[in-house]
Amino acid sequence: MMIYIGMDDTDNLESRGTGTLSRTIATELSKKYPVSAVTRHQLLKHTDIPFTTHNSCSVLHVDLGPEHVEELYESVKKEMMDDFIEGSDPGIFAAHHTQLTPALVAFGQDAKAIILTQGRARALARNHNLPLEGLGGTEDGVIGAVAGVGLAGAGDDGRFLRLGAKDLRGTYSVEELLNHGVDAIYTVEGIPITEGTIYNKEDKLVRLCPLNGHVVLFVEERDGKFWNVSRG
Template identity: 55%
Template sequence: MTVYVAMDDTDNLESRGTGRLARAVAAALAETYTVYGVTRHQLFFNEAIPYTSHNSCAVVHLPGEGKANIPEIFETTKEIMLGDFVEGSDPGLAVAAAEQISPALVAFGKDAKCTVLTQEKARTLSRNLGIRLEGLGGTEDGVIGSMAGIGLASTGNDGRFLQIGRVREITGPAEVDTLLGAGIDMICTLDGRPVDGGTIWCKEGKSVKPCPIGGRAVLYVEEKDGQLWGVKRD
């Protein structure tokens, strides 16, 4: 079983982003729980939706946990988020166990990538599924993205990893074996060719960005001037 901790709309243009906050939450939760990774999920770009820069949410994955631990996980995360609250943000927090996630929540997540949704729909869905959801300031519009994030993360087929294993510790060009040993399960080209050896190139000071695919961490690469470069996908 896995517990998903989703947060959205936690920043303004001057503050650290939701991804950085999610990694801080993951570090705090790792003192008690096993953290598999942190994923980023792209939501709908539309003028009817107020967002800071990219309209994405972030989800911390805690494998091996269940509903019994949700109250403590929720309160720990809530305390961190409230301590980091910045004016102009509209944060929302949702925490759910895999057993609470229904096809309706997955559909809600997918709709959030292409449709304008409402707080009312997010809150109704949370009540019907028994999912802990709370707005933590501002307009509380972040409850929409946090519920969507849980639905999307649960599929194992959306977004990209902000953190998994030791991947963020490896910056610049790296050998395939090093990346596979750091938490990436598979490396392949965009046309599906597996990459088993050689060097994967990345900008100095940056780390590669694997994606959840079929429940695995997959890094896509593309060839440029005879070199294989990591691809960043939304």
């Protein structure tokens, strides 16, 4: 089963983004731990919510049991503090899949639709006896950190920034993608794609999606070729 470590608000307008930091941390963690994925989750964009560019959070997925939650939390926290950006408001939260409750999942879903508070995020962590901290600034990142874990644990939101040990960028054959852990490839009209090539700009990440607990890639046909569709 999986441990999820949520991160949010780690950047400012001039710095690298939270997604980049989460992939960097995943690379470091992979030297010691079985990191299986990094996901991005889009939260509500609203004029009353301070955010840097997109109001998205990142979640690390590590395939370990609940006894490793605190250890992983401290490892990720150290990496975040070592790369702290002035003007950022970072937060970190961690939970094992078996510790996720409907209340945590609902918090994640609510964060996509309504304005939430640090108070509710901190109360959830406290009531579940799970580690949550703000690491600087206003500490508003605790909201996205908790929301991300709830959404990632539900397995039906966002997109993968990384699947496995490396970033997937550019064009791949269907066989390569399936061998890398993609469960299915569909056109946006629902036709399964089982062979051929999936095209993508060379510098762009392949936009894999967690859907119903599976890794899915959606494509569209343009000029006789199947192109990766951007979702999430």
